[in-house]
Amino acid sequence: MKAAPIPANEMQRLHALHRLDLLDTDPEPAFDDLTMLAAQICEAPIALVSLVDAERQWFKSRCGLQATETSRDVSMCAHAFTEQDGLLVVTDTLLDDRFADSPLVVGEPHIRFYGGVVLWSPDRLPLGALCVIDHRPRAVDASQQQALRALARQAEAQIHLRLRVRELRETSLALEHQKSQLIRQHDALEARCEKLSVEARxxxxxxxxxxxxxxxxxxxxxxxxxxxxxxxxxxxxxxxxxxxxxxxxxxxxxxxxxxxxxxxxxxxxxxxxxxxxxx
Incomplete structure (x- = not known):
């Protein structure tokens, strides 16, 4: 299998990914509901929310799959990053030179169809994908592609919300730190004023x-x-x-x-x- 090319902005992409604090977290209904809907709408046995890390792809949500992660070298979601419109559809993996000899194709889970939509950070850095997978060659029609994109946008909204919560937490901590500094400065100023007052008297x-x-x-x-x-x-x-x-x-x-x-x-x-x- 041909590994997906490393994006030119890989360092910024990984920084944005790690700021989410999503990797290796517990399952959440907000994401699990989306993979369930994606599987039902696209009539696929497997649906995933994957996040592509430096050496692996990890599944924040998975429907119909036991594995929690794979090596990045065999990640199909990483290939979606190269698609101009952020949508990668592979109707038959055995007919695609990129995936024909993939261990995920010739072995478990025997992927023959893949459809994925890239999940973007707020500043348009690719983080992963919402994807559906089947064990047989097939296609997704226009309405299913549209629904998959809509679900991907909802997954992005959850990701952006997580980032916003972290930013608010960091802002709150920064304000608390500034408040503590101001209190110390105020106390020091009061002590200095008292000293000056005594010196004047x-x-x-x-x-x-x-x-x-x-x-x-x-x-x-x-x-x-x-x-x-x-x-x-x-x-x-x-x-x-x-x-x-x-x-x-x-x-x-x-x-x-x-x-x-x-x-x-x-x-x-x-x-x-x-x-x-x-x-």
Whole structure:
């Protein structure tokens, strides 16, 4: 038997086939109903939905045949890929040089007639075929060919639906991933904003309130005091001769002095009191 030629777009075709997640899956009524109707309409003992993989053809649905797959080398459905209109009809396999010595012709299941319609992916890549098979030479009339094409379109619709379900699942997973990333980014941004807010309110050197925070606190305290007619006390404390400390011992020692002054003042405050580094 002459093996069917490998399509020029074989890699894309196999990628489209594998994305379906149909290979080696359980039987499904949506496909089995179509092979049953194809066998009845074409009065054929065997009807198949075949998918042509890299090394084999596997039957998603089979009516009248026990085998679940064959080698791709003996696949008649693969030959259908070369037909311009996607329909391959072989009235007598023994009279066709492509199939006369096929093990499926000279041996089980003794194929003498084959009629198949290519099943296409959404982007017109051949995936397999809906076919009918008989043990005797014969033909299919125009109405049977038309019905076979119609059933093939329904098989394609099921295949396209399967692909659409996978795409929706992938889109959903991608959206969930993006949502998780956005949540992490939002949390990180909130943490950064909180950190910046703390940095804006707290003097980095001494740990007491910053000048900016002091301005806001003073404005609020003055507003409350005026509204409630309450007294308000503000003390501005300077460190005498602090410049001499920096000039004599250096700024790092001056920083130590500022921190110690702040610590001592903070230790003397009441819970309602407020301390800030003003300048």
């Amino acid at each position: 707290v003097d980095a050197l001494t740990g007491v309130g910053s000048r900016r925070d002091a301005d806001d606190r003073l404005n609020e305290e003055f507003r409350v005091a005026r509204t409630l007619n309450l007294p308000l006390s503000v003390a501005l404390i300077d460190i005498d001769h602090f410049k001499q400390v920096n000039d004599t011992f250096g700024h790092p020692r001056g920083d130590e002095v500022l921190r110690e002054v702040a610590r001592r003042l903070a230790s003397a405050l009441r819970s309602a009191d407020y301390l800030a580094r003003f300048g």
